[in-house]
Amino acid sequence: MSRNETYARIWAVVRRIPRGRVATYGQVAHEAGFPRQARLAGYALHQTPPRMKLPWQRVINAQGRISFPEGTEHYDEQRRLLEEEGVLFLNGRINLARYQWRRSGEAPVLD
DNA sequence: TGCTTGACCGACG
DNA sequence: ACGTCGGCCAAGC
Numbered sequence: 659m660s661r662n663e664t665y666a667r668i669w670a671v672v673r674r675i676p677r678g679r680v681a682t683y684g685q686v687a688h689e690a691g692f693p694r695q696a697r698l699a700g701y702a703l704h705q706t707p708p709r710m711k712l713p714w715q716r717v718i719n720a721q722g723r724i725s726f727p728e729g730t731e732h733y734d735e736q737r738r739l740l741e742e743e744g745v746l747f748l749n750g751r752i753n754l755a756r757y758q759w760r761r762s763g764e765a766p767v768l769d
Numbered sequence: 770t771g772c773t774t775g776a777c778c779g780a781c782g
Numbered sequence: 783a784c785g786t787c788g789g790c791c792a793a794g795c
Contacts, residue, residue: 661792683777687790695790696777704776705793717776725776732776 667691668702675716678743679759680752682720700725715739716759722752 667690675681681689684696692698703714715736719725726732728750737747745757 664792684779687777692790694778697775697790698777698792700776701792702776714776719776720778736776 664690664692664698665702665705668699669706669710669712672703672712672714672717675713675759677713678745678757680716680718680740680745680754680757681759682754683717683725684720685758686717696720718752722754723750 668686671686671690672681682696683699684694687693687695687699690699699717703712703717706712706714724733724736726736740752741747745752
């Protein structure tokens with residue numbers, strides 16, 4: 659499988675994440691068909707051309723945190739975009755139980 | 770070619 | 783709540 663094909667599959671998954679929800683790198687990789695390759699998802703996003711207008715901000719790490727160091731432009735931008743769509747941060751952390759995107763039929767979303 | 774790095778993760782102490 | 787380690791694998795030098 660070519661590199662572009664691999665990235666295309668990852669991008670396709672990211673595009674499916676609804677507004678106001680988030681997914682982890684590992685989850686995105688897994689659903690794209692690459693289990694245990696979280697880094698691949700991160701790398702694909704890193705390589706995303708800005709003009710693609712992908713909802714990249716909806717991908718966060720498994721700890722419920724933004725993967726950029728706090729205080730960087732990237733961090734601020736991602737956090738702003740997420741808060742704009744209603745995602746709440748508590749101590750720099752997103753509650754995955756509440757905001758993680760799940761395909762219908764899986765795990766309940768609690769309040 | 771080989772080595773290091775990284776928008777990662779899960780397990781373990 | 784830390785820190786460490788091994789697994790992953792594409793990029794970049």
